[in-house]
Amino acid sequence: MNSISVRALLVRGMIAGLIGGALAFAVAYLLGESQVDAAIALEEAHSHAAHGGAAEEELVSRTMQATGGLATALLVFGVAAGGIAALVVAYALGRIGRFGPRATAALIAGAALLTVYVVPFLKYPANPPAVGNPDTIGKRTTLFFLMVALSVLLAVAAVILGRRLAPGLGNWNATVVAAGGFILVIGLAYAFLPSFDEVGKDFPATLLWKFRLSTLAVQATFWTGFGLILGHLTERLLTPVAAVRRENEGAAA
Structure with a gap:
């Protein structure tokens, strides 16, 4: 693959990562934020019971954390991870078997989900607020x-x-x-x-389970969306070039 195609694929990877980040934000907001709110409420209730008095003033409001802050984090992560994964796809094309652009992008996205999140998650799962020292x-x-x-x-x-x-x-x-x-x-x-x-004995197991499943769903949504979108964009980028090259080779022959 020439340098122009690599640059073009990098841009498409960042675009796919941006879209994947937006999809992940939707899942995180719909599934995860309610679990976070429940954990924060539980933490505040324990803090009031233990120490009494008023709650500390928040530097950033909970609404901003759940909307603008969360969206910014996931979109920036999506663009960065999408660009890196697109470079991996550019290297892997034609080197891991007879897979087309869609299949290669899907394989790389699946491998990224497994290695970057699932394997570490099984050892060190995510914890909601009020859990952990x-x-x-x-x-x-x-x-x-x-x-x-x-x-x-x-x-x-x-x-x-x-x-x-x-x-x-x-x-x-x-x-x-x-x-x-x-x-x-x-x-x-x-x-x-x-x-x-x-995890404290008094922390609801159901809340912990739902929170961890929601974090897994966020990552699965991002990498699935990224893989499908990048595969589509990569195929549109490379297939016409391959077709023109075959026509030129046929004419030369």
Whole structure:
């Protein structure tokens, strides 16, 4: 793929990420914010019962947090993640089998959802307000991003391993071996990295479950929307070029 196509694909990836971020915001606002409000109310009730007195004045209103703040965060994340993923798609086209632009974009989006969010989420799931020790926020955040980096690097290593084993074992067996290695090393990371169980006994389990499912739904919506939109835009970008190239080659022949 030439540099013009890479630049064009990067722009389309950012556009797809922007649209995916808008879809994720809609899901987060409709599904997640009610869980956050319930958790905040629970936290404030416990704080009043323990300390009494008036609540602290908010620097940013809850309405602004749930609308403008949330939208800005997801849209910026969408543009940044979309641009990076589009570069990965540009590199992967034609290198991971006989997949067209739509299938390649869908595979990369699915792999990103798995490695960037699902694998770290299973070890360090998201917590709503009123859950977790404030003194461990820094450590938990660091470990979460360490898990993200480890998951991405291991996924890349699994792809490389699968490609090298394919000539001798066949595509299916090589894929099984590479996936098994990925799962094994991730399992060891789960076992040896520290865990945190900071959910209070009085915190409603249903609220915690709904909150975590909503965060998973937000990420699933973003990466699904991104993959479908980028696949469509990539196909429209590359298919006419391929058709013209075939016509030129036929004329030259």
